[in-house]
Amino acid sequence: MVVLAYEPGDSLAHGLDPRTKLAVQVAFAAAAFAHTTPRGLVALTALVALLLAGAATSPVGAAIAFRFALPFLIVAPILEGIVLGPPWFAVAEAAAPALASYRVLLILLVSAAYVRTTPVRESEAAIGQLVPGRPGRALAVGIALVFRFLPVLQRDLSTVRAAMHARLGTERPLRERMRIVATGGLNRAFARADRLSLALRARCFAWNPTLPALALSARDLPALALAAALAVWAAM
Amino acid sequence: MSTETEGVDLVGDEMAGNLARAALFAALMGAFAYVSFPNPLSTVPVTLQVLGVFLAGILLGPIWGAAAMVLYLAAGAVGAPVFAGGTGGIGPLLGFTAGYLWSYPLAAALVGGVVHRGLSLRDPKAASLVRLVGAMVLGTVVIYALGTVGFALVQNVGLYEAFLASAVAFIPIEAIKIAAAVGIVRSDAVTAA
DSSP: OOSOOOOOOOSTGGGSOHHHHHHHHHHHHHHHHHTOSHHHHHHHHHHHHHHHHHTTOOHHHHHHHTGGGHHHHHHHHHHHHBOSSTTSBOHHHHHHHHHHHHHHHHHHHHHHHHHHHOOHHHHHHHHHHHSOHHHHHHHHHHHHHHHHHHHHHHHHHHHHHHHHHHTTGGGSOHHHHHHHHHHHHHHHHHHHHHHHHHHHHHTTOBSSOOOOOOOOOTTHHHHHHHHHHHHHHHHO | OOOOOSOOOBOOHHHHHHHHHHHHHHHHHHHHTTOEEOOTTOSSOEESHHHHHHHIIIIIHHHHHHHHHHHHHHHHHTTOSOBTTTBOSHHHHHSTTHHHHHHHHHHHHHHHHHHTTSSSOOOGGGSOHHHHHHHHHHHHHHHHHHHHHHHHHHHTOOHHHHHHHHTTTTHHHHHHHHHHHHHHHHSSOOOOO
């Protein structure tokens, strides 16, 4: 898995309500922040292994998807451990940041399991329910539009870059290259927004649409119990 | 959830237009995360994301600029691959990038508020160079201050180490982004403002 995205499947996590999965993620993060000790992290690592297995997500694939984060996670403990003068590196100083780095890795892995097992439309419905009224509806529509237009604008930007490269744009200073790419992207994005808002109005864009019905089932109970247990453990 | 059986409650024209622009801007922010330029000061390349924060405030104004950033973060939270390196999910919003990401709506609102002198929109081309640059410098300060504090808290390191690890190699590039933003706003190339 090079880029994190939803993949259809029939794992345990695929069958859960998106709200349950969000609750587990938030409770897991709270527990990880409250118990950043070797013992706490060993317990949480075992839990992550279970959660990833329940979501049929490979930990290696998920770690690869978050590869950009790894340099930062490694650099922080090293910087904290460096001392000017012998012995040049204080293991005791670096221990706490190293535990913190590992905690962040665990949180990233759990969020990978959510992303892989939850379709966009379910997330949209969950947000529409969690945030009440018109703000929630606007948020849910906006999120769906971001998913829809992200690949389109990525292609727009790569077209602009290709055109710039063909005209020896790579020889220009960094400021000019940034200006050219951003200008092209903005013009495409605003032109698309104008057409989109016309299309939305033409199709009776309403505050009260029909989204997929979300219902908690018996399968959600163990996961909700887990979220509650993690939250209690975090508060202890 | 009960299905609505009453009449259709239409979204107004102005709201529909603003929401479309904010959503497209949020998607553009996500696309900016994939456009990387080599950073002469670090092995981690720079992306155009902070430029996107500046432009959201300047072109959409304080309210809708901040709304676009909220949409960007929310879409990322539910799994759109819009964060640096093409990642998504709640993880980056709680991890060491948390301070940076959560600062975007604040910074966009601040930049927009300074450039437009309040909540009502004015023509950003009419803003003086000092106001434009000052607004973006303020925005940069907010982003890096919150970003450094967030990195220090999450990674359990001191503020100084957090600044070294997460900020120092990127701040000089922000000056280039500010110059690029001034060029964009003052030219007639962008037709939407």
